[in-house]
Amino acid sequence: MSNMNLDRRRFLWASSAIALAGASPALGWAGVAVPERSYPRPQLKAPGERVSLDQGWRFHLGDVPFPKIRGHGWSYANAKAGNAQGAASFEYDDSDWRELDLPHDWVVEGPFDKDENLAQGYRPRGKAWYRRALRLDPADRGKHLSIEFGAIATQATVWFNGSVVAHNWSGYNALQIDLTPFARYGDELNSIAVRVDADLMEGWWYEGGGIYRHVWLTKRAAVHIADDGVHADPRRDAAGRWTLPVVATLGNIGSKAEAVEVEAQLVDPWGKVVGAGRVAAEVPSLDQAEARLVLEVASPRLWSVDDPALYTVRTRVWRGGQQVDEAITSTGFRTLRFDPDQGFFLNDQSLKIQGVCLHQDHAGVGVAVPDSLWDFRLRRIKAMGANAVRCAHNAPAPEMLQAADRLGVLILDENRNFNPSPDYMRQLEWLIRRDRNHPSVFLWSVFNEEPMQGTEAGYQMVRRMVAAVKRLDDSRPVTAAMNDGMFTPINVSQAVDVVGFNYQPDRYDRFHAEHPNLPMMSSEDTSAFMTRGEWFTDRARNILAENDEEPSSWGTTHRKGWEAIAKRPFVAGAFLWSGIDYRGEPTPFEWPSASSFFGAMDLCGFPKMAFFLHRAQWIKDRPLLDLAPHWTWPGKEGQPIKVMALTNAEAVELRLNGRLISRQAVDPFVMPSWTVPYAPGRLEAIGYVGGKPVSKAVVETAGPPVALRLTPDRTVLTGDGADAAPITVEALDKAGRPVPTANLPVTFEIANGRIIGLGNGDPNCHEPEKGNARSLFNGLAQVIVQSEQGSSGVMRLSASAPGLRSAQVQLTVQPGALLAEPRTSPVSILSDWRMSPMASTRPDPLAKPADNDMNSWTWAKPGTLQDADPGGGFVLYRLVFTPRAKVRRGGGKLVFGRLTGPAEVYVDGVKVAAKPDAAAGALTMALPAKDGERTVAVLMAVAPGQPFGMGAPVVVEEVG
Ligand code: GAL
Numbered sequence: 001m002s003n004m005n006l007d008r009r010r011f012l013w014a015s016s017a018i019a020l021a022g023a024s025p026a027l028g029w030a031g032v033a034v035p036e037r038s039y040p041r042p043q044l045k046a047p048g049e050r051v052s053l054d055q056g057w058r059f060h061l062g063d064v065p066f067p068k069i070r071g072h073g074w075s076y077a078n079a080k081a082g083n084a085q086g087a088a089s090f091e092y093d094d095s096d097w098r099e100l101d102l103p104h105d106w107v108v109e110g111p112f113d114k115d116e117n118l119a120q121g122y123r124p125r126g127k128a129w130y131r132r133a134l135r136l137d138p139a140d141r142g143k144h145l146s147i148e149f150g151a152i153a154t155q156a157t158v159w160f161n162g163s164v165v166a167h168n169w170s171g172y173n174a175l176q177i178d179l180t181p182f183a184r185y186g187d188e189l190n191s192i193a194v195r196v197d198a199d200l201m202e203g204w205w206y207e208g209g210g211i212y213r214h215v216w217l218t219k220r221a222a223v224h225i226a227d228d229g230v231h232a233d234p235r236r237d238a239a240g241r242w243t244l245p246v247v248a249t250l251g252n253i254g255s256k257a258e259a260v261e262v263e264a265q266l267v268d269p270w271g272k273v274v275g276a277g278r279v280a281a282e283v284p285s286l287d288q289a290e291a292r293l294v295l296e297v298a299s300p301r302l303w304s305v306d307d308p309a310l311y312t313v314r315t316r317v318w319r320g321g322q323q324v325d326e327a328i329t330s331t332g333f334r335t336l337r338f339d340p341d342q343g344f345f346l347n348d349q350s351l352k353i354q355g356v357c358l359h360q361d362h363a364g365v366g367v368a369v370p371d372s373l374w375d376f377r378l379r380r381i382k383a384m385g386a387n388a389v390r391c392a393h394n395a396p397a398p399e400m401l402q403a404a405d406r407l408g409v410l411i412l413d414e415n416r417n418f419n420p421s422p423d424y425m426r427q428l429e430w431l432i433r434r435d436r437n438h439p440s441v442f443l444w445s446v447f448n449e450e451p452m453q454g455t456e457a458g459y460q461m462v463r464r465m466v467a468a469v470k471r472l473d474d475s476r477p478v479t480a481a482m483n484d485g486m487f488t489p490i491n492v493s494q495a496v497d498v499v500g501f502n503y504q505p506d507r508y509d510r511f512h513a514e515h516p517n518l519p520m521m522s523s524e525d526t527s528a529f530m531t532r533g534e535w536f537t538d539r540a541r542n543i544l545a546e547n548d549e550e551p552s553s554w555g556t557t558h559r560k561g562w563e564a565i566a567k568r569p570f571v572a573g574a575f576l577w578s579g580i581d582y583r584g585e586p587t588p589f590e591w592p593s594a595s596s597f598f599g600a601m602d603l604c605g606f607p608k609m610a611f612f613l614h615r616a617q618w619i620k621d622r623p624l625l626d627l628a629p630h631w632t633w634p635g636k637e638g639q640p641i642k643v644m645a646l647t648n649a650e651a652v653e654l655r656l657n658g659r660l661i662s663r664q665a666v667d668p669f670v671m672p673s674w675t676v677p678y679a680p681g682r683l684e685a686i687g688y689v690g691g692k693p694v695s696k697a698v699v700e701t702a703g704p705p706v707a708l709r710l711t712p713d714r715t716v717l718t719g720d721g722a723d724a725a726p727i728t729v730e731a732l733d734k735a736g737r738p739v740p741t742a743n744l745p746v747t748f749e750i751a752n753g754r755i756i757g758l759g760n761g762d763p764n765c766h767e768p769e770k771g772n773a774r775s776l777f778n779g780l781a782q783v784i785v786q787s788e789q790g791s792s793g794v795m796r797l798s799a800s801a802p803g804l805r806s807a808q809v810q811l812t813v814q815p816g817a818l819l820a821e822p823r824t825s826p827v828s829i830l831s832d833w834r835m836s837p838m839a840s841t842r843p844d845p846l847a848k849p850a851d852n853d854m855n856s857w858t859w860a861k862p863g864t865l866q867d868a869d870p871g872g873g874f875v876l877y878r879l880v881f882t883p884r885a886k887v888r889r890g891g892g893k894l895v896f897g898r899l900t901g902p903a904e905v906y907v908d909g910v911k912v913a914a915k916p917d918a919a920a921g922a923l924t925m926a927l928p929a930k931d932g933e934r935t936v937a938v939l940m941a942v943a944p945g946q947p948f949g950m951g952a953p954v955v956v957e958e959v960g
Helices: 072-078 371-383 398-407 422-435 456-472 505-514 558-566 609-618 885-890
Strands: 013-015 025-027 033-035 050-052 057-061 098-100 127-134 144-149 155-160 163-168 175-178 190-197 215-220 223-232 242-252 258-267 273-283 287-297 311-319 322-331 334-339 343-346 353-358 388-391 410-414 441-448 478-482 498-502 520-526 573-577 625-628 640-647 651-656 659-665 673-677 682-689 692-700 707-712 716-718 724-732 745-751 754-759 773-775 780-786 793-800 807-814 828-830 833-835 858-860 873-881 892-900 903-907 910-915 921-927 934-942 954-958
Touching: 144 155, 144 223, 155 175, 163 175, 215 223, 223 258, 223 311, 223 322, 223 422, 242 258, 242 273, 242 311, 258 287, 273 287, 353 371, 353 410, 371 398, 371 724, 388 573, 398 410, 398 422, 422 441, 422 456, 441 456, 441 498, 441 520, 456 478, 478 520, 498 505, 505 520, 505 558, 520 558, 558 573, 558 609, 609 625, 609 640, 625 682, 625 692, 640 651, 640 682, 651 673, 659 673, 707 793, 707 807, 724 807, 745 754, 745 780, 754 773, 773 780, 780 793, 828 873, 885 892, 885 954, 892 903, 892 934, 903 921, 910 921
Parallel strands: 353 388, 353 573, 388 410, 410 441, 441 478, 478 498, 498 520, 520 573, 716 807
Antiparallel strands: 013 334, 025 033, 050 215, 057 098, 057 127, 127 190, 144 175, 144 215, 155 163, 155 190, 223 242, 242 287, 258 273, 258 311, 311 322, 334 343, 625 640, 640 673, 651 659, 651 682, 682 692, 707 724, 724 780, 745 773, 745 793, 754 780, 793 807, 828 954, 833 858, 833 873, 873 934, 892 921, 892 954, 903 910, 903 934
16 A cells, blocks of 8 residues: 555646736835735636626624424425525515625624633624625526625525525535526516524634625626636646646536537737637537647746746637637646655755645634735735745635735645545535646645544545545645654555645654655644744733744744754655734633734734744845844843844844944854843844845834834725725834834724724734724734725825824725626515416405415416416405515505506505506505505406516515
C-alpha cells in the first residue's frame, strides 16, 4: 500500500481560473499595497445574464413556526406542490419584517452573552427567515432561470412559489437551483422563502448566520452553458508545449434536441485573441451534453505569485448562426510540482510556501465580507510577505479566489465535511467544479485533523474522496491536514499526494526518513498568542504580550515554527495559524475574550509583531526593518523594556536619543533584541548589509492625543451599493505622531454612504460592531464604509472624540451600477381559488366545499380562462386569505385584473361589487381595514359555449 501513488507524486500539475481585471497597487499605510482606483468589480461569468439578487430582502430574526395543520382539506392541500404553509407560503405576510440587502450575517449584529458558545464568539445564533418577491419579465419565458445562493449559514431550506426547491447541509456550499419549471411571469410575481437554522454548527470557530454570500439570478437561453459549466485547464506536455483543453457542459430545457456550435476564444492579458476553436454539439431535450475543444497556445505568459498574468476564456454557444449564450472564465498558465526532497515548484522554480491559514470573518461585518474587503485582506497578507492562504476549514467565498488570482496568492482550497457519503460527496464535487479553473488554487484538502486519520476507515474514506477530486480535476495534488496517525500501519497519508502536517515539527524528520518519496508540508503550525499593542502579559486581564513568548501547548513560537520549516527543504512550506484573528476560539482564555489571539494581524487586519517578524523573514527583495515595541511608556522611566528589531538586514545598530546601544548580527530566525531602560525620546535602528546601511526604523515617544486621523484604504469607491472600504482611525499627538496607547471613544458621522461595521482588534471588547461609535484599542480602530446604491460624488466620514480635534475624510464615489434585479414590492396575490361545479341555478354566495371533498370543487388559478361550457350556468369562486398587516390596519384595494363574464364579488358574505356585462374587464373595490381572515367569493354567470373566468391576477393593494 505504501507504494501507491508514488509515480503520480512526481507529476506536473497545471491548471487555470475565473478572473478579473487588475488594479495597480501602490504602497500605503503600514506597508499595505493600496489600489489608487476603485475596486475592480468581478467580471461576471455571463455578462448581461447573471444578475445580482442581493437587494430587497425581508428578514425575520427567530423561527416562524409552521401552522399546525388540521382537518382533511388543509392536510390534503398542504401536501401539494406550491402549497407550503406559514412563512414558506407564497402569500405569507412579511410586511412587518426588516428590509435589508445581502450579504447579511445576523449573528454579528447580536450582543455578547456569557451563556453562549465561546467557540462561536459568545454570540447568540438561532434561526431566522428571509423572503423576497421577484417579478420575472414575460420576455424571460422560455429562458433557463437559476438562482444561486453563494452560501447560507448554517443549514437552510429554500422554497420558491411555495415548493421546496433546496435543502443545504453545509454553511459553506453554494445552492444552485433551477427555477424554470416553477416560474411565473409578469404581475403574478414569484416568492422566495429561506429558513435558516444557525443553531447547527459545523465548526469550532465563528460561523455567522444568514445568507452571507451573494445571491445571483441567471437567465440563459433554453440551450445554455450549465452552472459552473466551463472547465478551462491549461496543460503543458513533456515537450513544453501548452494547450488549453476547454470542456463546456451544456443543458437544454427545450422540447427537442438542439444542434449547436460551441466556440472558445482565449484572450491574453492585453486583450488580444490568441487562440480560438469551434466544435459542434447535440444537446438532448432536458439533458446535458459536453462540448470539448483544445486550443493551442504558443509561449503563454505564465501566472505566478509575482506576476499573476490572467487570460480570459470566452465560451460561446451558437444556434442557427445566432449566439445564444456566453460564459467568461479566466485562466492562468502555470505548472505545479511537489518534490519529496526539495518541496514545491511553481513554473519549475522552487518556491517555499509562506502561507497563512484564514477563517472568513472580519471586524464589523462578520462573515458577510464585501468583495472589496477580500481584496483588502489578501493585500494585507501579501504585504506580510505571504504567498499562500489555506482556507480553514471550508470552501471560501468565490470573490476571495478572484482576488487571489488577480493579486497572486496561492490557495489551499479545503473541503469542510469529511464524509464520502452521497450528500457530502456532492459538497466536495461542487467545490472542485466551482474552483478548478482558478490558477491560484494549487492544492485541494479533503479534511482538517480528523480523528479517523490513522485508521483503515479514514484511509478508505480519503481514497474515495481523492478519487472524486481526480475525476473532476487531475491537475492538482490532494492533501489532508493530519495532526496525528501518520505512523500507523494504515493511514490517510497513504492516500494523498502531499501529506499535510498540523503542528508536530518533531515528526518532520522521522516521517521524511520513513517516507522519502512522499512530499510533505506544514498545513498548520505555530498557534502562538498575541494581543495587538500589548507588550506585557497580564493573564488576569486576558492580555498576552506581542513579544512572541506565548506559544500554545501544542504549537510553537512564531520564531521556532518558521525555523523548523525554513531549515528543511523537504518541508514544502508553512501555513501559519493564523494570518488574521477571527471571532471565537479565544484560547487560552474564556469570557470575556470573544475572539482569537492567534493572528499575525488582529480582526481588523492591523499588524502585530508577528506580521513584522514574518515580513522580515519572507520578503527578500527589498530591505526591511521594523522596531518593536512602540516607545511611549509614561511612568516606566528607567524600567527595562525589551526592544526587538525585525529585519532582513545582516546587522542592526540601535540608538536611544542618539546614543549607541549596540550593533548586533542578525539571526533571521531569532532576530536581534535588547533590554533598554526606558527614557522618552527617539529609538532608532539602522540595518546593515555588507557593512553598509540599507534600512532604518524609528519609534518616538508620543505625547497626549490631541487630534484624530482617518486614513482610508482606498480613496475612490464605486457607487453601486456594494463597494466598501476600511478606514483606519488613529489618535495623534500635537506633533502629529500616532499615540499607540490611546484607548478613547470615537463617534462617526457619514454623508453619502453608510457605515457597515466597526472594530478595533481587541479580543476582549464587547462594544457593538454596528452603529457609529467605537473606541480606539491601543491607538487604532477601523470603520468600514460602503457606497449607497446609485450614489456618486463625495462620501464624507467624520470622526470625533471628546477633547480632540475631529477628523474628516472624503472619498470619491464614481457612478457605477451593479447589474441587479430591481427590488419588488410584495403585494398580496390571491391565487389559490376553489371553483364550484357548474350549477344550473344561482348558488348561495356563502357556499363552500366540504372539507373532505377534494374533487367536486377544483383549484383555479387566475391568469387562464376556464374552458367554455356547452350548457352554461353559474360558478362560484372562493378564497380565504389574511391581508397583509398594512391592509388589515389601514384597508386596501381588491383588484381583479380581468373578469370575463358577468360577476358579483362578495367579501365575508357581503356583496361589495358587481360587473353586469359579459365582456372582459377589470373590477376594483375597497377592502376595509379588519383583522383576521377574509373570505372572498366571486359568483359568475356563464354563457353557453363562452370561455369565462379570471384572466389576470387578483391582487390586494395597499393604500396610502
Ligand atoms: C488546530 C485547528 C485549528 C485551530 C487551531 C488553534 O488544531 O486545526 O482550526 O483550532 O488548532 O490552535
